[in-house]
Amino acid sequence: MSKKIIILNGSPRAHGNTKExxxxxxxxxxxKGHQVTCFDLQSMNIHGCMGCFGGGKDKASPCVQKDDMTKIYPAYEAADIVVLASPMYYWGLSGQLKCAFDRLFAVAECNLSYENPHKDCILLMASEGDDKDNFAPVENYYNALLKNLGWKNLGHVVAGGVLKIGDIKGHKALEEAKTLGASL
Ligand SMILES: Cc1cc2nc3c(=O)[nH]c(=O)nc-3n(C[C@H](O)[C@H](O)[C@H](O)COP(=O)(O)O)c2cc1C
Structure with missing residues (x-):
């Protein structure tokens, strides 16, 4: 069955390693016939969550802030799978991705108990460091995030050892990402 997949791309580099x-x-x-929509967050006007707890009144546009998140909300609503794609920044997600993800709280606000819509999730990440210890903080965060949201992890691909644009050329993670996409 064809699935709807949205990718939230948190890399500021349009032709960077995450994009590859x-x-x-x-x-x-x-x-495999799945529909993929990628949002390049760097080129979008997305503000940080204000923590106002004033959202959730309009399902189509749940946040009080009317910026480019209004383009993401309907796609998020319809998506079966959410792909978090990011460079590793200080052993976490990039600010661009964290900023957009926080704003998805407005969708949870549509439910009295703040329950999030249930999605399957994938993590794609590029990083300079290239060992298990380097990825451990992100892995812990990702696992905790999914557990708390009630989301299912379909896998993650990390391209370690890549710093500059183009470093990822020939990296085994590219094949892993393709295989993961084709496995859905
Ligand atoms: C602000 C900043 C913070 C970074 N922090 C880390 C880090 O904590 N660990 C790491 O392994 N690499 C770190 N890096 C390196 C990037 O993850 C790496 O260059 C990655 O390939 C960038 O992906 P991109 O080409 O999609 O931008 C950092 C780079 C920048 C610019």
Whole structure:
């Protein structure tokens, strides 16, 4: 069955290593007939969550702030799978991705108990460091996030050892991302 997949791309580099992971993943997913929509957050006007707890009144546009998140909300609502794609920044997600993700709280606000819509999730990440210890803080965060949201992890792909644009060329993670996309 064809699935709807949204990718939240938190890399500020339009042609960076994260984008290459996204391209490979997309080739794999589209080869199986899935619909992939990528949001390049860096080029979008997305403000930080204000913590006002004033959202959730309009399902189509749940946040009080009317910026480019209004483009993401309907796609998020319809998505079966959410892909978090990011460079590793200080052993976490990039600010661009964290900022957009916080704003998804407005969707949870549509439910009295703040329950989030249930999604499947994938993490794609590029990082300079290249060992298990380097990825451990992100892995812990990702697992805790999904557990608390009640989301299912479909897998993660980390391209370690990549710093500059283009470093990812020939990296085994590209094939892993394509395989993961094609496995859905
Ligand atoms: C602000 C900043 C913070 C970073 N923090 C880390 C880090 O904590 N661990 C790491 O392994 N690499 C870190 N890096 C390196 C990036 O993760 C790496 O360059 C990655 O390939 C960038 O992906 P991109 O090409 O999609 O931008 C950092 C880079 C920047 C600019």
């Amino acid at each position: 992971l996204i391209k490979s993943f997309t080739i794999g997913a589209e080869s």
